Amino acid sequence: MSTPHSSSTTSAPHRASPPQIPQSLTLAALTASSASPSSSSASGMRDAAEDDSDSPPSQMSEDDPGGGGGGGDRWEPDLRGGNGGGGRWAPPDQVLENVLESVLEFLTAARDRNAASLVCRSWYRAEAQTRRELFIGNCYAVSPRRAAERFGGLRSVVLKGKPRFADFSLVPYGWGAYVSPWVAALGPAYPRLERICLKRMTVSDDDLALVAKSFPFFRELSLVCCDGFSTVGLAVVAERCRHLRVLDLIEDYVEDEDDELVDWISKFPESNTSLESLVFDCVSVPFNFDALEALVARSPALRRLRVNHHVSVEQLRRLMARAPQLTHFGTGAFRSEAAPGGGLSVTELATSFAASRSIICLSGFRDVNPEYLPAIYPVCAKLTSLNFSFASLTAEELKPVIRNCINLRTFWVLDTVGDEGLRAVADTCSDLRELRVFPLDASEDSEGSVSDVGLLAISEGCRKLESILYFCQRMTNAAVIAMSKNCPDLVVFRLCIMGRHRPDWITRDPMDDGFGAIVMNCKKLTRLSVSGLLTDKAFAYIGKYGKLIKTLSVAFAGNSDMSLQYIFEGCTKLQKLEVRDSPFSDKGLLSGLNYFYNMRFLWMNSCRLTMRGCKDVAQQMQNLVVEVIKDHSDDEGEAEIVDKLYLYRSLAGPRNDAPPFVTLL
Amino acid sequence: MAGLGFEETELRLGLPGGGSDAGDAAAARKRGFEETIDLKLKLEQPASAAAACVEKEAEEGEAEAAAASATGGGNMKSRSPSQSSVVTADDAQPDPEKPRAPKAQAVGWPPVRSSRKNILSVQKGGKDDGKSGAGAAAFVKVSMDGAPYLRKVDLRTYGSYQELSKALEKMLSSFTIGSCGGSQQGMQGVNETKLADLLSGSEYVPTYEDKDGDWMLVGDVPWEMFVESCKRLRIMKGSEAVGLAPRAMEKCKNSC
Numbered sequence: 060m061s062t063p064h065s066s067s068t069t070s071a072p073h074r075a076s077p078p079q080i081p082q083s084l085t086l087a088a089l090t091a092s093s094a095s096p097s098s099s100s101a102s103g104m105r106d107a108a109e110d111d112s113d114s115p116p117s118q119m120s121e122d123d124p125g126g127g128g129g130g131g132d133r134w135e136p137d138l139r140g141g142n143g144g145g146g147r148w149a150p151p152d153q154v155l156e157n158v159l160e161s162v163l164e165f166l167t168a169a170r171d172r173n174a175a176s177l178v179c180r181s182w183y184r185a186e187a188q189t190r191r192e193l194f195i196g197n198c199y200a201v202s203p204r205r206a207a208e209r210f211g212g213l214r215s216v217v218l219k220g221k222p223r224f225a226d227f228s229l230v231p232y233g234w235g236a237y238v239s240p241w242v243a244a245l246g247p248a249y250p251r252l253e254r255i256c257l258k259r260m261t262v263s264d265d266d267l268a269l270v271a272k273s274f275p276f277f278r279e280l281s282l283v284c285c286d287g288f289s290t291v292g293l294a295v296v297a298e299r300c301r302h303l304r305v306l307d308l309i310e311d312y313v314e315d316e317d318d319e320l321v322d323w324i325s326k327f328p329e330s331n332t333s334l335e336s337l338v339f340d341c342v343s344v345p346f347n348f349d350a351l352e353a354l355v356a357r358s359p360a361l362r363r364l365r366v367n368h369h370v371s372v373e374q375l376r377r378l379m380a381r382a383p384q385l386t387h388f389g390t391g392a393f394r395s396e397a398a399p400g401g402g403l404s405v406t407e408l409a410t411s412f413a414a415s416r417s418i419i420c421l422s423g424f425r426d427v428n429p430e431y432l433p434a435i436y437p438v439c440a441k442l443t444s445l446n447f448s449f450a451s452l453t454a455e456e457l458k459p460v461i462r463n464c465i466n467l468r469t470f471w472v473l474d475t476v477g478d479e480g481l482r483a484v485a486d487t488c489s490d491l492r493e494l495r496v497f498p499l500d501a502s503e504d505s506e507g508s509v510s511d512v513g514l515l516a517i518s519e520g521c522r523k524l525e526s527i528l529y530f531c532q533r534m535t536n537a538a539v540i541a542m543s544k545n546c547p548d549l550v551v552f553r554l555c556i557m558g559r560h561r562p563d564w565i566t567r568d569p570m571d572d573g574f575g576a577i578v579m580n581c582k583k584l585t586r587l588s589v590s591g592l593l594t595d596k597a598f599a600y601i602g603k604y605g606k607l608i609k610t611l612s613v614a615f616a617g618n619s620d621m622s623l624q625y626i627f628e629g630c631t632k633l634q635k636l637e638v639r640d641s642p643f644s645d646k647g648l649l650s651g652l653n654y655f656y657n658m659r660f661l662w663m664n665s666c667r668l669t670m671r672g673c674k675d676v677a678q679q680m681q682n683l684v685v686e687v688i689k690d691h692s693d694d695e696g697e698a699e700i701v702d703k704l705y706l707y708r709s710l711a712g713p714r715n716d717a718p719p720f721v722t723l724l
Numbered sequence: 725m726a727g728l729g730f731e732e733t734e735l736r737l738g739l740p741g742g743g744s745d746a747g748d749a750a751a752a753r754k755r756g757f758e759e760t761i762d763l764k765l766k767l768e769q770p771a772s773a774a775a776a777c778v779e780k781e782a783e784e785g786e787a788e789a790a791a792a793s794a795t796g797g798g799n800m801k802s803r804s805p806s807q808s809s810v811v812t813a814d815d816a817q818p819d820p821e822k823p824r825a826p827k828a829q830a831v832g833w834p835p836v837r838s839s840r841k842n843i844l845s846v847q848k849g850g851k852d853d854g855k856s857g858a859g860a861a862a863f864v865k866v867s868m869d870g871a872p873y874l875r876k877v878d879l880r881t882y883g884s885y886q887e888l889s890k891a892l893e894k895m896l897s898s899f900t901i902g903s904c905g906g907s908q909q910g911m912q913g914v915n916e917t918k919l920a921d922l923l924s925g926s927e928y929v930p931t932y933e934d935k936d937g938d939w940m941l942v943g944d945v946p947w948e949m950f951v952e953s954c955k956r957l958r959i960m961k962g963s964e965a966v967g968l969a970p971r972a973m974e975k976c977k978n979s980c
Contacts, residue, residue, distance in 0.1 A: 227832030232876040501836040557834040
């Protein structure tokens with residue numbers, strides 16, 4: 060189905076049919092005969108490039124490959140060209156197509172490509188042949204077969220599966236998002252495929268084996284928040300993908316039955332490898348360190364290495380000696396394996412860091428011994444990214460490190476840093492763009508070590524802040540308002556006040572005004588997570604001012620269905636809405652009817668929905684898949700109550716791999 | 725607190741029989757069990773009951789914190805529910821539309837991925853060899869007698885038996901165990917007779933298979949130990965579980 064594509068206009072035609080001499084065809088005739096696809100109602104095709112900041116390295120732009128959005132029109136483009144293929148339009152002008160394709164090669168952004176594909180049939184075909192990366196934000200929105208039929212020359216596929224609340228145990232095990240049908244379809248269609256990126260999908264060892272087998276030019280595998288595979292699958296990838304450049308395993312759940320552990324690191328090619336990035340800190344089982352050291356030694360292109368916590372500082376030193384050119388380094392445990400008193404000295408470790416002149420990103424520190432922290436001082440000044448979010452360090456331990464990091468742009472840390480530590484960040488890191496403060500004790504009644512004081516300090520010192528995720532127990536409207544004014548470049552604002560329904564702790568007011576100020580003043584905001592005590596007023600603000608918001612997360616908030624109505628009616632760019640434990644009923648749900656096709660999905664759990672409301676939606680919206688998910692296996696008297704609703708636009712119709720606890724309406 | 729006899733039902737974070745200020749080691753094990761088998765549906769409660777429960781939890785929390793400092797667990801989570809929970813109760817909205825916050829922790833809240841939970845316990849325990857936690861998920865299969873298929877839960881997303889119990893209850897909420905344990909029920913404490921009644925009845929009992937392949941009652945050991953040693957969970961009928969209780973206690977006596 061796919062043929063190697065050449066962009067040169069002098070190459071042989073890559074379509075099976077047309078003769079060398081182009082059919083006489085004027086431009087007028089061409090455009091007259093290529094009607095623009097009438098199926099693409101405005102509702103179906105609105106897309107935007109999206110910066111998904113859930114996990115650090117994944118920058119995924121967004122695309123919706125559906126050719127027929129809202130109206131159910133079944134126009135199928137003829138991708139084969141027209142040699143006797145039908146009298147509805149003239150065979151394509153080969154030269155013109157080639158020129159068009161050459162030009163379209165320069166279009167990389169999915170949004171631009173989608174727009175180009177709508178111009179006319181000729182452009183649709185040309186775009187379909189030249190698109191190199193396919194992004195599918197919801198793997199159930201389109202069937203693999205359909206995607207493979209449309210696009211001729213893909214080199215890279217990005218797929219996302221489960222809704223984000225799956226990360227918080229809200230989606231039962233076995234829900235779906237299996238990559239198998241995709242691999243099965245992509246294999247024959249794209250033998251030159253180089254890159255696969257998956258997020259929140261279930262990937263088995265067999266899937267990995269099939270990937271390794273199907274794509275001889277495979278270069279890059281990135282699995283984020285996936286599950287279902289083990290070291291067995293990793294071994295196959297290591298062994299068979301001889302041109303592998305990137306193997307990034309990020310926050311996956313890797314099955315680790317002890318008796319089935321495989322020494323996958325040893326399976327990489329014995330000659331020099333092309334590896335540029337090897338990230339496996341989430342693979343929590345022990346591995347063969349000597350094999351890793353040898354692998355690093357024969358991987359001259361390696362720039363990013365993130366090891367798991369089974370690596371001591373002594374071993375780190377050996378790795379750094381082998382790979383002085385590293386730019387991104389995940390440091391494992393950052394602790395000595397020797398008895399206290401023995402082991403590596405801080406000075407020796409510091410020497411190693413000093414020799415690694417290219418390091419700009421540090422992470423790991425999974426079981427850090429604070430005595431070793433000064434070893435990283437030699438690289439602090441150059442660091443642009445520092446991830447201490449697994450290191451339980453006090454403010455006193457962190458401050459000396461922070462004070463050296465004058466060029467930091469990304470900082471992830473636990474709330475043990477305290478307001479005081481955040482003050483140090485504010486004083487030092489004037490270039491900071493992204494801050495994430497995670498809770499050491501992620502429970503509702505924990506103390507919480509950071510507060511409005513820290514947030515205010517950050518807002519005063521880090522004026523260029525673009526993205527913030529902040530877990531706390533005490534917050535004030537004043538601090539949030541201050542941040543909205545001090546940090547006008549905010550694109551992502553996620554504030555999680557962990558105790559439910561907490562008001563401003565000083566004034567006792569709801570947090571409406573704070574979040575209202577954020578949407579009002581941060582004109583670039585595209586992602587918002589709200590928390591604390593919130594009334595409908597907060598959502599009135601969000602609807603009124605949040606015109607660029609694409610992702611909105613709501614928990615334990617709002618008083619009535621008006622909140623939902625404000626959101627649907629006001630947030631015209633809304634793509635993803637996730638709601639939990641809020642008093643919204645069928646009425647609120649139905650207020651979104653006219654907007655669901657513009658969105659990728661809506662998730663609602665533990666609200667006040669009933670089967671009747673959900674069925675209403677399903678009946679009125681043919682291109683929506685409406686899933687009701689139960690936690691228990693048998694029906695009870697409570698069958699009318701809907702605990703979990705997940706609805707999404709789809710060209711593929713209801714899926715056929717749903718487990719028994721999912722009802723497709 | 726002493727008057728209500730709640731110390732018997734408290735969960736302690738120390739090792740059984742070591743550092744605990746409870747006199748009776750057997751009671752220490754049993755009390756954990758009592759707390760966890762409360763799979764009764766947790767209905768939304770009227771505000772007054774919620775406030776009363778919050779108070780009890782506050783007292784319980786203070787006693788627990790005292791116990792924690794007595795055992796010298798420096799890194800233990802220091803709860804001050806007296807501050808936070810009472811604040812919540814005070815702010816219970818007069819608006820009847822507002823949902824009453826159930827007292828137990830909500831699943832998946834705060835929204836932190838499982839790899840980020842239990843960082844505290846990893847730091848405290850240092851590295852184990854082999855399958856160390858370090859934030860890795862601990863999926864175990866959950867089977868329930870009579871249910872058509874297995875489920876899987878990640879034990880590391882829960883911080884306590886209460887949380888696990890709530891999650892199991894959600895999963896299997898058609899099955900309840902009588903009103904045993906659980907501070908909101910206002911129980912006066914438990915005794916052997918009640919336990920026997922429970923086990924011989926038709927109610928269901930959560931059990932687990934540990935590293936040694938033995939089947940134990942859930943709740944016998946401190947939470948962290950349980951997470952480390954649990955291989956799979958089975959919710960079995962009370963009548964079948966009768967033989968487990970003495971065996972479990974015996975095992976603990978021998979190995980702890």
